Amino acid sequence: MARWQPDAPGRLAAAALDLFEEQGYENTTVIEIAEHAGLTKSTFFRYFPDKREVLFGGGTVAGLLVEGIASAPPESGPLDSVAEALDALGRTFFTADRREFSGRRQAVLNATTELREREALKRIELTASMIEALNRRGVPSLTSRVAAQLGSLAWEMAYDQWIDTDNSEGFGPLARQALADVCAAGVVH
Template sequence: MGRWEPDAQNRLREAALSLFADGGYERTTVAEIARAAGVTERTFFRHFADKREVLFDGQARLQDAFVGAVTGADHDAAPLAVVAAALDAAAAHFPPERREFSRQRGRIIAANPGLQERELLKLATLTDAMTEAFRRRGLAEPAASLSAHTAVVTFHVAFTQWTAPDEQRSFVDLCRSATQELRALTAG
C-alpha cells in the first residue's frame, strides 16, 4: 500500500491503535506505525505532529463545536440550555462507528500517565475556551466559569458511559440523559 492510496490518515490511526494496544504506547515508534499503515514516515508527519497526536488530533474540532454552539445560541437562552446545545453539538462528533476507536483510545490513555496528563490538559483547554465563550455572551463570573465547567464535566460523564464495554446508547442520548440529571440536581 503506497502513500498515494486513499485514507492514509485513518490507516495510520488504525495502525497506531493496534500497535499501541499490542506493544504499548511508549515502545511503539512512528516508523513502525508508518510501516504498518503502508506509508512513509514523511507521510505520517503530514498527518500528525507526533505519535501522541494520533490520539488527540480531534481536539480542535471538538472545541470548535462546543464554542460554536455557545456563540451561536439564542442570546436569551439560559446558561443550562446553552450547555445542552453545546453537548448536542459535541455529540455529533461521536457517531456509533467511532465508539470502538474511543474505547481503544481510552484504554491506551489509561495505561500511560503522560497521556493521562495530556487528556486532562485537553479538557482544561476546552474549559478555558468555553469560559471565554460564555463571557463573550455577557455571562458574568462565576456563572461563566460554572457553565463551562458544567458542560465539560457533563461531556466527560457521558463520554465515560458511552465508552463503557457494554454500553449501546448513542452519545447524544447519553449527553441528554446527563443534562436531565443535572437539571434534576439543580432544581432542588
C-alpha cells in the same frame, strides 16, 4: 494501504491505536505508526507534532464545542448553550461508528500515565474553549466558568457511558442526562 487514500489523520490514529494495543505506547515509534498506516514519517508530522497527539484529534473537538455554543439559539442560557455544544459533539464526532474506536482508545489512555496526563490537559483546554465561547455570547465570566465546568463533568460522565459497548444510546442524550444529573446534584436542600 496506499499512500493516496484519503483521511491520513484517521489512518494514522487507527494505526497508532493498533500498535499501542499490540506493543504498548512506550514501545511504539512514529515511523512504525506511519508505516502501519501506509504513510511516511513526514506525513505523520504534517498532522501531529508527536505520537502522543495522534489519539487526541487535533482541535476538532474544541472547534465543535465552540461552534455548538455559538450556534445555540440567542435566548439559550449558559447551560442550554453547553448542552447544544454537547449535542453537536454527539451528532458529528461521537457517532456510533466511532464508539468501538473510542473505547479502545480510552483503554490505551487508561494504561499509560503520559496519555492520561495529556488527556487531562486536553480537557482543561476544552473547558477553556467553552468558557471563551460563552464569554463571547455575553455570559459573565464566573457564570461561564461554572457552566463550562459543569459541562465538562457531564461530558466525562456521558463519555464513560457512551464507550461502553453494552450501551446503544447516543452521546447527545447521555450528555444531556448527565448535565441534568450534575445540576440536580448541585442543588442543596
